[in-house]
Amino acid sequence: MDAITVTDLVVDRGRRRVLPGLTFSVPAGEVTGLLGPSGSGKSTLMRAIVGVQRVRSGTVDVLGHPAGSPTLRSRVGYVTQAPSVYADLTVRENVRYFAALYGRGVAEADAAVADVGLRDAAGQLVADLSGGQRGRASLACALVGAPELLVLDEPTVGLDPVLRVELWDRFHALARAGATLVVSSHVMDEAARCDRLLLLRDGALLADTTPAQLRTDGRSHDLEEAFLNVVRAREGVTA
Numbered sequence: 001m002d003a004i005t006v007t008d009l010v011v012d013r014g015r016r017r018v019l020p021g022l023t024f025s026v027p028a029g030e031v032t033g034l035l036g037p038s039g040s041g042k043s044t045l046m047r048a049i050v051g052v053q054r055v056r057s058g059t060v061d062v063l064g065h066p067a068g069s070p071t072l073r074s075r076v077g078y079v080t081q082a083p084s085v086y087a088d089l090t091v092r093e094n095v096r097y098f099a100a101l102y103g104r105g106v107a108e109a110d111a112a113v114a115d116v117g118l119r120d121a122a123g124q125l126v127a128d129l130s131g132g133q134r135g136r137a138s139l140a141c142a143l144v145g146a147p148e149l150l151v152l153d154e155p156t157v158g159l160d161p162v163l164r165v166e167l168w169d170r171f172h173a174l175a176r177a178g179a180t181l182v183v184s185s186h187v188m189d190e191a192a193r194c195d196r197l198l199l200l201r202d203g204a205l206l207a208d209t210t211p212a213q214l215r216t217d218g219r220s221h222d223l224e225e226a227f228l229n230v231v232r233a234r235e236g237v238t239a
């Protein structure tokens with residue numbers, strides 16, 4: 001079953017055509033990586049999936065409904081690059097507040113805080129956290145709602161390698177439990193951690209693939225090199 005179906009999606013931002021016509025689907029219960037260079041349209045596409053982006057034409061269906069439908073509000077979680085937490089509340093208070101909004105309890109809130117590695121900072125005001133910690137607090141607020149679809153815009157930026165691995169393990173645990181995750185990154189080493197990959201370049205879908213298939217098509221075990229080889233092959237340049 002597909003969690004997301006995008007058909008002929010065209011998005012303009014300002015006077016620029018950012019997405020010139022995308023068609024793809026995202027299977028449910030998997031971690032799909034949205035990868036591409038800075039400015040390739042990853043955030044714009046995520047905004048369209050969660051229904052906050054004005055689209056020029058085409059359709060985006062999420063969990064069987066048009067993106068942005070009121071019925072999807074509690075079923076879709078979205079964490080942007082700008083942390084959306086209350087600076088004058090502690091981490092624990094923030095997550096418990098969001099838990100209450102989603103009808104979850106204190107125990108679930110505290111578990112979400114631990115899941116993002118913030119147990120030791122739970123009593124700290126968000127205003128006093130580092131940027132990376134703030135991002136994780138924001139992530140905990142989304143996780144506590146246990147959404148069926150979780151859309152995460154570069155969730156591991158600024159995190160140390162240990163925490164990154166822990167978060168990716170957490171993403172896979174959520175997928176095993178039935179959630180669908182769409183995670184953007186411009187770091188190709190994270191591509192290896194995804195079940196499926198959507199590779200964007202200049203708003204166009206360069207590949208809808210898996211890490212293994214990308215390695216085969218790009219003739220390299222190194223995913224960054226494989227990606228570049230696929231780009232070169234598409235553009236008719238010999239590698």
Ligand SMILES: Nc1ncnc2c1ncn2[C@@H]1O[C@H](COP(=O)(O)OP(=O)(O)OP(=O)(O)O)[C@@H](O)[C@H]1O
Pocket residue numbers: 013014015016018036037038039040041042043044045186
């Ligand atoms: N509000 C806006 N008005 C006009 N153009 C915009 C706006 N927001 C983004 N863009 C343009 O749309 C294009 C895609 O931006 P987007 O943020 O989707 O890329 P991205 O792949 O997420 O980049 P990054 O990895 O740097 O976050 C860029 O060329 C950007 O300049």
